[in-house]
Amino acid sequence: MKRSSLLLSFSLLLAGCGQAAAPESDVEACEHLQEGPAVAVTAAATADAVAPSVSEPHKRYDVALVSVSGGKGGSVSFASSDQGHHVLYLSTDVPVEVRDGSGAVVAFESTATSISSCGEVKSKRELELGVGTYRITFGPTPTASVSLVMEYAGEGHAH
Amino acid sequence: MRALLVSCLCLAAGCAAGPGEPFAVLSARVRAGLDRPAGRDAGDGFQRLSNDYQVNFTALRLEARALELVDLGSGATLAFDPANPPEGYGLCHNGHCHRDDGALVDYAVISAEVTGGSGPSVLSRLPLTSLNVLAGEDRALDCGESCELPLGKVGQVRLELRGLTAEGLVRDGRVPARIPELPFRLEATLPEGSELSTSADVEVSRHLSPRVGLTLDVGLGPRLLDGVPFDELPAYPLPLDAWPASIPAVQDRVRLNLAETALTVSVER
Numbered sequence: 001m002k003r004s005s006l007l008l009s010f011s012l013l014l015a016g017c018g019q020a021a022a023p024e025s026d027v028e029a030c031e032h033l034q035e036g037p038a039v040a041v042t043a044a045a046t047a048d049a050v051a052p053s054v055s056e057p058h059k060r061y062d063v064a065l066v067s068v069s070g071g072k073g074g075s076v077s078f079a080s081s082d083q084g085h086h087v088l089y090l091s092t093d094v095p096v097e098v099r100d101g102s103g104a105v106v107a108f109e110s111t112a113t114s115i116s117s118c119g120e121v122k123s124k125r126e127l128e129l130g131v132g133t134y135r136i137t138f139g140p141t142p143t144a145s146v147s148l149v150m151e152y153a154g155e156g157h158a159h
Numbered sequence: 160m161r162a163l164l165v166s167c168l169c170l171a172a173g174c175a176a177g178p179g180e181p182f183a184v185l186s187a188r189v190r191a192g193l194d195r196p197a198g199r200d201a202g203d204g205f206q207r208l209s210n211d212y213q214v215n216f217t218a219l220r221l222e223a224r225a226l227e228l229v230d231l232g233s234g235a236t237l238a239f240d241p242a243n244p245p246e247g248y249g250l251c252h253n254g255h256c257h258r259d260d261g262a263l264v265d266y267a268v269i270s271a272e273v274t275g276g277s278g279p280s281v282l283s284r285l286p287l288t289s290l291n292v293l294a295g296e297d298r299a300l301d302c303g304e305s306c307e308l309p310l311g312k313v314g315q316v317r318l319e320l321r322g323l324t325a326e327g328l329v330r331d332g333r334v335p336a337r338i339p340e341l342p343f344r345l346e347a348t349l350p351e352g353s354e355l356s357t358s359a360d361v362e363v364s365r366h367l368s369p370r371v372g373l374t375l376d377v378g379l380g381p382r383l384l385d386g387v388p389f390d391e392l393p394a395y396p397l398p399l400d401a402w403p404a405s406i407p408a409v410q411d412r413v414r415l416n417l418a419e420t421a422l423t424v425s426v427e428r
Contacts, residue, residue: 081385
C-alpha cells in the first residue's frame, strides 16, 4: 500500500515536472476559436478602403478574404486600447502583415504554427502594440477565409 | 421593563444598536478621478485614443444622480446566461447588460426579473450631483436619514448616472492628419436607470459595529473616448457646443466605454 502510494506520487511528480502550464492567452484563444462567439467580416481589398474592425475582445472573427493580386487576401483593423504584449491567433497559417496608423510595419517577436492547448490554432504570432489602430493584412493565399482571435497578454512579455 | 429586557438581551448577544436606534449609521464618501496610464501619454497633456486621435481634457464631469446601497435579495444568485440574455437585453459583461433602450442594467435586477423573486432592495440612497473627474473629487456625502441603515446585507453599491460631459482639444496622431487640432465639447446623456455597480459585502446586524464608513472610488478609464469618430462629425471647425448629444455614433461609443468604468468599494467599521 505504501509502495503504491509512493509510486503514484512519483508518477505525478514526473508528469508535473515535464509540463509547463499553457499561457492563459493560448487557453483563451482556443476557447474562442472553438466556441466563439463568432463575428463574420469581409476583408477590405485595398489599402485605401476602410477595413472592418476586429477589435472586440473575447470574440472570434471569421474573415472572408477577397481577390487580391496573387490569390486571396485583404485587410482588417484592430484598435488597441492597451499598450503591451498581444498575441494574434489564426485558424490557418497564411501570410500576415501588421502596420500601425502611420503605415510602419510592426515586427513579430515570435511565430509558431501550433500550440499545445488545442489543434485549432495554426498560426500564433506575438507582437508589441501601443494604443492605436493597426491594419492587419492577409495574403496572398489560396485560402478563402481565416478565423482570427487577438489576445492582450499584459504590459510585459508573457513568454 | 421591556426596554430593559431588550437592552439586556442585546448586551448579552453583543449587539451594537439600542432600542429605537438604527442598526447602523453610514458615513459615505465618493472619490473620482481619471486614470492616465503611461502608454496613453502623447505629450503636451494629450492622451492617445485607440483610433489614433489624441485628446487633452480641459473639463471632464460625470453627471451622477445618486449612490445606492443595495440588498440583492434573490437577485444575488445569477439566474440567466450572460452569453444568452433574456429578450430586451444584450451585450452582457462586467456585471451588467445593455437594455434595448441603451440603459445599463445590473445582473441582479435581471435575475430577479427572470425568477420573479424578491429582487434587490435599496437600503440607502444618497443624492449626488456632478463629479469633477478631471480635477479629482473627494466628497463626503451628507445623507441625513438615509445614513440610517436597516437590518440587511449590502451586496452591491450602485452609482446612478445621468451622463458625461467632456471638453478639451482633439488632434490626430496619424500622418497625414485626418483633422486639424480642434476644441471639442461632448455631452453624453444616459437613459433613466443607467448605473454602474460593484459588489460589496456589508452586513448590518445586531452583532456588528453600528458605524459603517464606506468609500466609493470611481476611476474613469483611459478608454472613455476610444473609438469616438471625430472625423465623421459635422464640418470643422466647430464651436464648443456644436456637437449635439443626438449623434448616435458618439453617444453609443461613449456609453459603451463608460460602462467599463471601474468602481471600488472600501469599508471601515
